[in-house]
Amino acid sequence: MKLVLITGATKGIGRSTAFDFANAGWDLILLARDLKLLETIKSELSTTKSKVYLIKCDLSDSKTIDDCLSEVITEIGCPSVVINNAGFAYNGDLVGMPLINWETIMQVNLTSVFQICSFLVPYMRQKGGLIINVSSHAANNSFPQWGAYCVSKAALASFTRCLREEERKNSIRACTITLGSVNTPLWESEFINSDFNKDAMLSSSQVSKTILYIAEQPRSQIIEDLVLMPSAGAF
Numbered sequence: 001m002k003l004v005l006i007t008g009a010t011k012g013i014g015r016s017t018a019f020d021f022a023n024a025g026w027d028l029i030l031l032a033r034d035l036k037l038l039e040t041i042k043s044e045l046s047t048t049k050s051k052v053y054l055i056k057c058d059l060s061d062s063k064t065i066d067d068c069l070s071e072v073i074t075e076i077g078c079p080s081v082v083i084n085n086a087g088f089a090y091n092g093d094l095v096g097m098p099l100i101n102w103e104t105i106m107q108v109n110l111t112s113v114f115q116i117c118s119f120l121v122p123y124m125r126q127k128g129g130l131i132i133n134v135s136s137h138a139a140n141n142s143f144p145q146w147g148a149y150c151v152s153k154a155a156l157a158s159f160t161r162c163l164r165e166e167e168r169k170n171s172i173r174a175c176t177i178t179l180g181s182v183n184t185p186l187w188e189s190e191f192i193n194s195d196f197n198k199d200a201m202l203s204s205s206q207v208s209k210t211i212l213y214i215a216e217q218p219r220s221q222i223i224e225d226l227v228l229m230p231s232a233g234a235f
């Protein structure tokens with residue numbers, strides 16, 4: 001069954017991933033907060049043969065995630081591939097950062113992935129499945145003002161490695177894709193100070209094609225960690 005759940009599907013990497021998977025014959029469950037944008041994408045995808053299901057869900061709200069996922073299981077069924085792509089960055093020194101900002105970035109970038117995997121993996125074990133978690137080169141580097149983001153992505157990579165070892169016996173594969181900078185709406189966020197050269201960044205399409213490549217590997221093999229960087233370097 002080619003059914004993929006993509007979080008953060010309204011913009012940037014997630015949006016491009018939705019189109020590439022649809023064009024490759026996958027059915028899609030698209031999750032994000034902005035229902036209007038999700039509906040626009042669904043109508044743009046109507047030229048493909050894919051069935052498209054929309055889930056409005058705010059991953060910063062830990063209490064609502066299980067309800068959103070219950071809807072996925074009862075209305076649509078269990079995806080064979082889950083792409084935990086939703087994420088955001090918040091610039092600010094670690095010391096002095098309001099606790100709520102720290103907690104929100106950890107919730108969206110890390111804890112929501114734990115919640116999604118905790119909920120879906122028991123269903124996925126019946127037929128086997130693949131989890132692809134989207135991390136950043138910030139996981140392996142230390143950038144001032146990006147501390148909370150660096151910590152969240154480093155922890156996400158560690159979470160993925162631990163999950164992979166625990167779930168091998170259950171035919172669940174887990175992969176981290178680690179990205180250098182990508183030209184997406186993330187860089188327009190009010191929470192980010194950036195004057196980087198966007199022309200030197202990866203495109204969303206380069207990333208989404210790579211995610212599709214990971215997803216379409218035979219079940220007998222797994223790309224465990226893939227690092228995709230712009231040839232000229234991170235920025």
Ligand SMILES: NC(=O)c1ccc[n+]([C@@H]2O[C@H](COP(=O)([O-])OP(=O)(O)OC[C@H]3O[C@@H](n4cnc5c(N)ncnc54)[C@H](OP(=O)(O)O)[C@@H]3O)[C@@H](O)[C@H]2O)c1
Pocket residue numbers: 007008009010011012013014031032033034035037057058059060061085086087088089108134135136137179180181182183184185186187
């Ligand atoms: N861009 C880069 O340079 C770069 C580099 C390395 C790694 N990454 C990672 O790649 C992933 C995608 O980033 P992007 O650059 O494509 O970002 P983006 O263009 O800002 O898109 C982020 C997506 O996540 C969704 N999202 C954000 N907060 C959410 C929440 N609380 N609940 C549900 N969905 C939420 C947004 O949808 P709604 O607003 O509709 O909810 C949007 O679809 C992130 O994990 C990011 O950390 C990006």
